[in-house]
Amino acid sequence: MKVSLFITCLSDAIYPRVGEAMVRLLAKYGISMQFPTVQTCCGQPAFNSGYWKEARESAKTILDAFEDSDFVISPSGSCTGMIHHYPKLFENEPVMLKRAKALESKSYEFTQFLVQVLGVTDVGAAFPHKVTYHPSCHGSRILGVKDEPLALMKQVKGLELVPLPFAEDCCGFGGTFAVKMADISGAMVTEKADHVLETEAEVLVGLDMACLMNIAGNLRYRNEPVRVMHLAELLYEGVKEA
Amino acid sequence: MSGSHQAGATVKARAELALNDEFLRKAVKFTTERLRNGKKKASEEHGNWDEWRERGKQIRLHTIAHLDYYLNLFVDNARANGVHVHFANTAEEAVKLTLDIAEHANAKSVVKSKSMVTEELHLNHALESIGVEAIETDLGEYIIQLAGEMPSHIVIPAIHKNRYQIAELLSKEAGYTLPPDTTALAGFVRKKLREKFLEADIGMTGCNFAIAETGSMVLFENEGNARMVSTVPKTQITLMGMERIIPSWEDLEVMATLLPRSATGQKLTMYMSGITGPRRAEDADGPDEMHIIIVDNGRSLQLGDPEFQELLNCIRCGACLNACPVYRHIGGHAYGSTYSGPIGAVLTPSLNKNIAEWDDVANASSLCGACYEACPVKIPLHDMLVYLRRRKVESGNGSKLESIGMQGFATVMGNSSRLGGVLRLGKLGQKLVVRSGVIRTKLGPLKGWNTYRVTPSLPKESFRDRFDTLDQELKQGLKQMDPAMQSRMEQLVQQRKNNGDSGKGGHGHG
Numbered sequence: 001m002k003v004s005l006f007i008t009c010l011s012d013a014i015y016p017r018v019g020e021a022m023v024r025l026l027a028k029y030g031i032s033m034q035f036p037t038v039q040t041c042c043g044q045p046a047f048n049s050g051y052w053k054e055a056r057e058s059a060k061t062i063l064d065a066f067e068d069s070d071f072v073i074s075p076s077g078s079c080t081g082m083i084h085h086y087p088k089l090f091e092n093e094p095v096m097l098k099r100a101k102a103l104e105s106k107s108y109e110f111t112q113f114l115v116q117v118l119g120v121t122d123v124g125a126a127f128p129h130k131v132t133y134h135p136s137c138h139g140s141r142i143l144g145v146k147d148e149p150l151a152l153m154k155q156v157k158g159l160e161l162v163p164l165p166f167a168e169d170c171c172g173f174g175g176t177f178a179v180k181m182a183d184i185s186g187a188m189v190t191e192k193a194d195h196v197l198e199t200e201a202e203v204l205v206g207l208d209m210a211c212l213m214n215i216a217g218n219l220r221y222r223n224e225p226v227r228v229m230h231l232a233e234l235l236y237e238g239v240k241e242a
Numbered sequence: 243m244s245g246s247h248q249a250g251a252t253v254k255a256r257a258e259l260a261l262n263d264e265f266l267r268k269a270v271k272f273t274t275e276r277l278r279n280g281k282k283k284a285s286e287e288h289g290n291w292d293e294w295r296e297r298g299k300q301i302r303l304h305t306i307a308h309l310d311y312y313l314n315l316f317v318d319n320a321r322a323n324g325v326h327v328h329f330a331n332t333a334e335e336a337v338k339l340t341l342d343i344a345e346h347a348n349a350k351s352v353v354k355s356k357s358m359v360t361e362e363l364h365l366n367h368a369l370e371s372i373g374v375e376a377i378e379t380d381l382g383e384y385i386i387q388l389a390g391e392m393p394s395h396i397v398i399p400a401i402h403k404n405r406y407q408i409a410e411l412l413s414k415e416a417g418y419t420l421p422p423d424t425t426a427l428a429g430f431v432r433k434k435l436r437e438k439f440l441e442a443d444i445g446m447t448g449c450n451f452a453i454a455e456t457g458s459m460v461l462f463e464n465e466g467n468a469r470m471v472s473t474v475p476k477t478q479i480t481l482m483g484m485e486r487i488i489p490s491w492e493d494l495e496v497m498a499t500l501l502p503r504s505a506t507g508q509k510l511t512m513y514m515s516g517i518t519g520p521r522r523a524e525d526a527d528g529p530d531e532m533h534i535i536i537v538d539n540g541r542s543l544q545l546g547d548p549e550f551q552e553l554l555n556c557i558r559c560g561a562c563l564n565a566c567p568v569y570r571h572i573g574g575h576a577y578g579s580t581y582s583g584p585i586g587a588v589l590t591p592s593l594n595k596n597i598a599e600w601d602d603v604a605n606a607s608s609l610c611g612a613c614y615e616a617c618p619v620k621i622p623l624h625d626m627l628v629y630l631r632r633r634k635v636e637s638g639n640g641s642k643l644e645s646i647g648m649q650g651f652a653t654v655m656g657n658s659s660r661l662g663g664v665l666r667l668g669k670l671g672q673k674l675v676v677r678s679g680v681i682r683t684k685l686g687p688l689k690g691w692n693t694y695r696v697t698p699s700l701p702k703e704s705f706r707d708r709f710d711t712l713d714q715e716l717k718q719g720l721k722q723m724d725p726a727m728q729s730r731m732e733q734l735v736q737q738r739k740n741n742g743d744s745g746k747g748g749h750g751h752g
Contacts, residue, residue, distance in 0.1 A: 184571055
């Protein structure tokens, strides 16, 4: 059984700790994650900006990387969501289209895999902190990942989950949107961070480092000490401490 | 026509005006929140909301797929009811038809109920140009008409104004000071409009749905003004987009379930009028003469286009505006056209052949998908925004700078060793700008991002640098997998093989 890590370029480059937490957590269940190094980026920045030729160049590395995998797990609903767009991206290339559909059917976001495939909700973690959760748009809307992270957090001992007001509103990242429409994006992330602060949570948790980088960037800009983590990190830290 | 917020050539410039207008942002947030919560409550109380959405979508898909048939059926039936039916290919044709009818009726004034299609045609100005007074009788439309602005929301045209601003506008019209009290303000408008209804030669309406099987038109409204418009004046002109058709009254039940709940959270609007032809001998009221002008104006561009045909399914409820986190901050005028919000960002370029011109509107979205989730007929607006961007790039109208950047992206991301090289370079280069683990400089490409945030720095080791060591550590003493877990995974793999790896693995609904 080949379980592969689709690290995503962002976690690879900036947040390797998220990949490490995933790999360590799954090792607890006897899963040795494989990491094909030919993978780069899912191609979303180019795809969403309308540069599909360029997106295909990048997407091909993902198709190559996971050709032989049985399960492809990523720490991002957005990047896994991008794989769901591959059939459209390669709709005019029959061979690639077949590979794209095959990859789509075996790709999972991290909590989706943990809960839906492994059937795990209690990882045996303790995390005695006040936590709020931002559900990222692509994970929850494209993949339908809504209950999985909540089920996992519910089993964490000592974790107090405080609802985030307007949780389902986008944080304003949107890839190149944050650069092209910087002021609109800035207004959105500022409001999102305001809501995080309203909860008085010590920790903001999520399933997508792009959104979390955006919100954390704003919190840090304002010198707010809220800790921002991926759920995989929180769970792994909680397991160590339990 | 242009009010203060329509200034600015790009959506960015227009958005900046809105972002600096605290009154506007507060007013838009207040009302969209109210509408969004109302919709949420109404759809939850209804139960089976998603099934009804799917029914609504299927009705719209079916109708649009057979639009020629249902349009003909509608026209035949409407004519049999005594309605004069006209077709307009373009906005100019629609305006000319309207003006001809007005001239023929020797009209001095027209009372209008709310209609987005007449806004699209800029009909009020055309009427005024031949000396016919056009009066909006929907409260919100009346307010923006006085202000000389475009609607900033499909359902709530004056959403961007608070009651103090409205009181100021209406006081000017009244010639005395009105209190910023909603009841008093509405009272003034009611009295004022009552006279206009009685004087008007023509009543002009839009059309929410046109029922093919009987040639009837249906209007949803809350103020009763559309009923006045369609009963008092001697002549009625209805303007409708060619896609407003549904096959039957039975289908209307589904639409009447979806539209008010999605628009305002109401189970039903205060008035729902079905009009089948002009006044008959036995009727107490109604127009003697009734015209329906069916407008294309770019709509047929979407027919047969697999990426955009579903746009014609839109029932103009405005739910996507209320759900949109971008609209929430910039309001409707920033979109620069009659239709705003996510639907406007797609519809405006699509109704115009010149995609290039409208590109910046399609960029004003984070592609979060809230519009799709809110849509009662499930139009994938977030996908369409990407298709618009792609068409712009493919037609050679993309930004030069971005195009170079994306070629660079493809070069680096097309090969993992090049990506590794770039990361190593980045680690060296960032030494110049990293302070306490983050980058705060507002120079160059980081300006936009760092005006609101800090940028994280690259850690010493990327994941790909770290993996081998991690893997070796974990492989020692890796425990056996739980047999139940293992067999579930094997089953899934087998299932996929049986399905021929056909995609749609049952997880996610993208």
